[in-house]
Amino acid sequence: MAVLGVQMMMLKEQVADQGMFAVLQRLADLDLHAVEVSQIPMDEANTADLERGVAELGVQVGALSVALTPGPVVTGDNLAEHFDKIVSDCRRLGTRYVRIGMMPFTAMASKQACEAWAAECEEAAQRLAAEGITLCYHNHHVDLAQFDGERIFDIVRRVAPSLFFEVDLHWVQRGGMAPLAMLERYAGVCKLIHVKDFRVTPLPADAIEKMAAGDFAAGFQAFLNLAQFAEVGQGNMDWPALLPAAERAGAEFLFIEQDDTYGRDPFDCIADSRAYLASIGY
Structure with missing residues (x-):
């Protein structure tokens, strides 16, 4: 069974205020023992706390977030400038996956720009694979836009066959593709999954x-x-069907994520999502 965890972007303010290890302890109390680190600095303090979490709490650091190159909205490590550090962090934490959270906006603007960006991803994915690390790409709804009848998803896959996917099922739904159909179409490529519900108010x-x-x-x-x-189970996504399908598609980690909690404490949202997922066997 795929390992259930949390996308730490939800808790970046708590990490900044309370420290990484204290946050990992609270997640462990919710029976969540895996994390994906995004929008949180991988400085020595946070990395050491993650290492301590691995040793003392049994935490799995399922994935680290990276950018391909530096840019105006890039806040963390990038593969062009910090490749050796990223590999070192992965080895230190026992992490096998790194993920790119979004392609640059400029790469979304044309087929040619998308192909050029994907070619850079292929080079980076091959370089990481030589170090035993798998590079994944996280989608949004824009990845279902089409150029000449070809989805951005398919352009990226065609040009960068060494790049795997982190599938955000909410964004697939919002992009107008049935998530079950997406998981079936890209079976074998979907290594990481964002478990995020879709609610209409x-x-x-x-x-x-x-x-x-x-x-x-x-x-x-x-x-x-x-x-x-939405909190998992409080929207319209069919999780009892989607999560087994995700595992059949190759998912190794399922990360709870909610981009906006609309004023609620994110720990409360995570607790609600965790309780629902436990009720359906996860």
Whole structure:
């Protein structure tokens, strides 16, 4: 069975305030013993705490987040400048996967730009594979956009066959592809999974008030934006079918993630997600 864990992006403020090890202890209390580290500095203090978590709490560091190259929105390590450090961190923590969280916005703009970026990924993936590390790419809804009838997903896979996928099932759903169909299509390539629910909220009263007052455009805009990220089990995703399908597709880690908790304590959201997943056998 794939290992269940947490995407630590959800807890970056808690790590900054309380320290990495204290956060890992709280996750262990929720019966969560694997993490993916993203949007958190891999400095010596955090890396040492992760190493301590591995030794004392039995934590698995399932994946580390990296960028391909430096850029204006890149906050962590990148493979162009920090390759040796990334490999060293993986060996220190027993981590076999690193993941790219998003392609640059410029690579989304055309087929040629996407192919050029994917070619860089292929080179990096081969270089990491020689070190025993697998590079994965995390999708968003934009990866279901098409150029000349070919999805970005397929362009990336065609140009970078050594690159595996971290499938965010929420973003697949939001992109208009059935998540079950996606997992079947890319079976064998899906090593990491983001377990994130998709919720549609009721139409808020202020949207109706805007329409009644004559501002139909503003009210209708609210109608078009009812989708939310949700605690697992509190949305519309079919997890009893999706998680076994993810495992059949090759998933080794399932990471709970919720991009926005809408004012709730993220630990409470994670606890709710964990309780639901336990209720269906995970």
